[in-house]
Amino acid sequence: MMSYDEYMRSVIQPMRTELTSVGFEELLTPEDVEAKFENMKGSALVVVNSVCGCAAGLARPAVAYSLQHSEQKPDHLYTVFAGQDKEATAKAREYFTGYPPSSPSFALLKDGELVYMMERHQIENRPLEIIAGDLLEAFKKHCG
16 A cells, blocks of 8 residues: 555656756755755746646646747756645745745746745736746846
8 A cells, every 4th residue: 555655756746747847956955955046146947836736737837838938048947846845945935035935936036036926826817828928028037
């Protein structure tokens, strides 16, 4: 019989793969986050991944679409998984000053400073094309 942890890993893995397959690097520990965020040069898109079907089911495809259709892309692509990699997610959220915890969400950092944030309420119940369009505008403004 499969343990709860094994079951959750099997359920969550496709959600992780949806981002890693388009170039995102998973940050699994607070140390991973610190290593990537401290002294960061250039732009980085951080996706706070989530199980939530209503918003995360739109967030992952929207971010993939925006990266496929953007001339200006972030230099780095990172993801943390809320509710799964809790300590890494908490550490990443320390960099999202002025915003409460939100998952899923997108944070765009430039040289380690937050320059753009899209929270869950800006993702859920919106068409994928609108979410992707907002990301494309943020990339155009802050990347490259």
